[in-house]
Amino acid sequence: MSRLKKYYFLSTIISITILNTINCYDTKSDDDACYRECEGTTFGCKTKLIYWNGEDVEGVYKLNNGIINITCTFDSLPRSVNVRWKFKRSPYVLSDSSVNNYIGNDNVYEKLKCHQLEYTHSCNVSPDHVQRAFSTCVLNVANIDMTGFYKCEAIDTNSGIVLAQSNExxxxxxxxxxxxxxxxKLIPQKSGYVQLEICANSLPRISWLTNSVVLQPEESKHLFSSSPITKIPNINEDTKIIPRMQPLNALEKSDPFCYYAQLFISNVDKQIENLKVSLAIEAEVEIRHLNIKIEDVKENSGMINNCYNKFNVLTVIAFLFLMI
Structure with a gap:
């Protein structure tokens, strides 16, 4: 390579390096077509929430019925902003229940994944050429875990800093x-039990429906007895039907929306397979057939007899071998 070509090549590299260095410190990126100077404008250098439909959206929703549709709009200078949706789980929000001992790590906002998300922004909204960012988040009401607080945030496109936000x-x-x-545990002609896990919001009114009686929690009728509703499951001993509560620290790991109900049967028979449970929340009542099956003792006893017969045969063979 000639000295002239080397000089030209080196000059080109230096020029590119200088330009890149300048661009690194430039406050306006090349692709920010909507950038406008904000100094001296009526609007000023800021980000402001100008529309939020939260008050219309806030309230109570029925599971698997309808959608949550929230919208917010921000005006900003010198550039447009991104819009981020946030959610904070709170099981007892909008509840008149005295239950408030929930222990969990849901006291922080997390990024919300919308089922449908729309985001647009426009330039030159006013004489000050204000930037406007608009976003709509649509959620299908598909889970009771959606209970909690919602808000939107305006995010700086360069730094990711929160510049403004809606109320929750x-x-x-x-x-x-x-x-x-x-x-x-359902063995014919013996005492047994059925323990249910019911996940719902709010705590439903529970009734056990047998062929002969209807039981509420903490009631006893005929061959049946119903335990109180608990937040953590009972531990039942195998030899005796004696429920034992789990350690108190188990409450920290429990799901705040789940409850446990247990029915004791003093003498299990085939009719228990028709057991149903009635669950009522406000005016809504739902009856679930539990589809339970009692254990097949004939099969178990057959296996025991078979093993016993094999044991006898082996014993005789061993005895004859010793006599030789």
Whole structure:
């Protein structure tokens, strides 16, 4: 390479380096087409929330019924902002219940993932060429875990700093999320139990429906006895039907929306397979067939007899071997 070419190549590298260094300190990026100087304008250098429909959205929603549709708009200078949606789980929001001993790590806001998200921004909204950012977050009411607080934030596009935010709104989703058999022991002609896990908001009114009686929690009728509703499951001993509560620290790990109900049966028979449970929240009543099955003792006894017969045969063979 000639000296002239080397000089030209070196000059080009130095020029590119200088330009890149200047760009690093430039407050206006090349792709920020909407950038406007804010000094001396009526609006000033700031970000301001100008629309928020939170008051219209706040309230109580039924599970699997409708949508949550929240919108916010920010004006800003010198450049437009990003809009971020946040959610803070709070199980007892908008609740008139005296239950407030929930222990959890949900006292912080987390980024909200919208089922449908719209974001637009426009330039030159006013004589001051104010930037306007608009966002709508749509959520399907599909889970009671959506109960809590919602808000939107205006985020600086360069630094990620929160420049402005809306006030928070409270949303409560009510309904029965799930019902499942947590544990059961049903041996014919023996005492047994069925323990349910019911996840719902709020605490439902629970009734056990048997072929002969209807029981509320803490009631005893005929062959049945119902335990109190608890926030953590009972631990039942195998040899005796004696419920034992789990350690108190188990409450910290429990789901605030889940409850446990247990039915004791003094003498299990085939009719227990028709057991149902009635769950009522406000005016809504739902009846669930539990589809439980009692244990097949014939199968178990057959296995025991088979093992016993094999043991006898082996014993005889061993005895004859010793006699030789």
């Amino acid at each position: 709104i409270a949303v409560k989703v009510i309904g029965i999320q799930s019902v499942r058999i947590y544990e059961s």
